[in-house]
Amino acid sequence: MLLTIITIGIGLAVPILWAALGEIIAEQAGVINIGIEGVMLIAALITAMVMSAVDNFLISMLAGLGVGIAVGVILGWFYVYRGMNQIITGIVFNIFALGLTTALFTYAEYLSEELQRTLPDVAIPLLSEIPWVGEAVFQQDVTFYAAVLASLVVFHLLARSWFGLYVRAAGQRPSAVVSTGRDVRRVRFAAVIFACAMAGIGGATLVLSVAGSFNVNLTAGQGIVALAVVVLARWNPFVTVIACIVFGMARALQFQVENLGVLADVPVEVWIALPYIVTIVALVFARGSRYPPALGIPFIPPGKSWAQLTFERLRERFTGGAARPPLEANQ
């Protein structure tokens, strides 16, 4: 029974894991992206549409990724270049995404009826034969293995690469990035796009690996849970994997209520609410987590903006002012 819960739990953890891994990078760069919930939702809808049109897992997954990147560019523009309040923009974007997907879904209700197949489970040769662990951990579908690999990639990116160094500096002390001659906003923009791309994959896995179809408000707060997981895991990709699996198991319990023996009398609502309660409790335990100091504070670079410079140049050209030196290269 416990084995079943772990097996289901790992499956349910995968979408949260993808979203959380992306969010680590964004938050380390100083941008809190609450919009991941909405990104997951939109990506899930598009993935389901593409899946029902072409019936190909890879193309659908790439569609989800593409949606994530496209939305990431827009959100990154909002958060980073327009300096919009990240929490409110994120929340409002989530409501937007819920409204948009609900509206589009009325044109595509066939998506919920026609139950599509989910990705097949892949048993890893030798490892899946380990008596107990093997069955639970090494007989998942390919998205789980990919997510675990992604946690390695995120770790490498964050802790062992130049990009990660700039990302962490952008979240800790943006002025340090400026003093190296880099553009803080460009670093943060890239981080937000990365985060949204990962959330897009998360939304795609939600359809292709977990639900098998789309429905109104399919994410149901999983993006927000991912936000909490990141804080709980203290921005460590490996701890994030473990934390997500714990959350997945908390979610899995509601499907196993009848097998819980003494606990079967507990109302089903409590089991459904369990992941949310666990989130709050987890935050209590994570209260020592030190947020990146610049998190949530938009960075305004010294000097004139690109738009201002362009505007001035155009004005001078049309009013016959003296020619200016060419645009400063924005590295």
Next chain:
Amino acid sequence: MSDGTSEEVSDPKAEPGAAVTANPGGIAEPAAAEPAAAAGDPGSEPPVDGRPTQGGSRLRRALLALPRIVAALAATLAVVAVVILIMGADPFRVAEVVIESSTGDPFVLGQTIMIAGILTLTGLAAAIPFRAGLWNVGAEGQLYAGAIAAAAVALTVSPEMPSTLAVPLVLLGALVGGAVWGLIAGGLKAALDLNEVIVSLMLTFIAILAADYVVRVLWPQGISPQTERIPPNTIAPMIWQEGLVTIAPIVAVVAAVAGWFLIRHMGMGFQIRAVGFNARTARASGISSGRVAVWTFVIGGAVAGLAGGLVVSGVTNSLVSNFSPNYGFLGIAVALIARLEPLWLVPAAFVFAMLRVGSNGLEVDVGLSSALGDVLVTIFIISLLFFGLVKLPTARGDL
């Protein structure tokens, strides 16, 4: 190129006039008026306000903002029109239908007024904490908590109790229910510095499930997803029978005025604004940010709960599963449109209520999903933020 770091600069894009008048006042103010404010004397009005109050500079500010307001409106309408065209409908027809089906006859007009009342209250639930830079995004959950408490009180009080006593008791229950739900988020913020955004969102999901439990187990009514009907003596009185309007809009306007009084003329309101301007300065001058967190969330939760109570008593007359079509979240949008000014919540809520009620007509008349109303509203909010028309405290990671 480099003129020092701008890490701490929160808003250099403000118009020169506003920036010059707002900043020195905002920073110097807490230190000067701290003893009176700390004493919590409601009569002591802060001598300097954060914003210029003279008519001249206000007018100037409004004129300076005008091009951006026009740009935001034009951009919003353009985006919305494109969305509607993509969905295969005529934007002008949609606008016509929305206005017609939200104010066209007494029934829909009454509905619009009722929803405007509810949105004013949930807007207040967002606006007061936002003024302190605290992001209470859980008004939806506090609304449900208030509704659960109201239904519980209404279903337990004696049906013989006079209605003049029973209705206030029900609404008091709603107030307390919402306040308790807000207190959880605010208290965890104050005591353990938990991220109030995540906590209040999680509490929203939990409250909705708690309502499901109450409906399913405690007072079930057959197979329909709602509780037994509440007794007639606990139903809020009607003030306009034809439009089915209860006392809710009056309560909402009174609450908005009270919110304005709190923010503008009370010691606590002053502390709230001080924390919103600059938490560090406020703390240095002796304002307890934890106390502000607890109070703003309790007050916000209470008004959101009141909204829930007014839905149960007078609209649905029972607790219904998933009764709220995002009233709590729309409250955030209302608060932003009103630029966090309690009195402006009332007209802002009315416009939103028109959109909400009017978009029901879309489904019938134009064949568009009524969820399009939310899309419209959120695009509008995002463009307000985009053009910098709403000034918000910076979203800090910590307080």
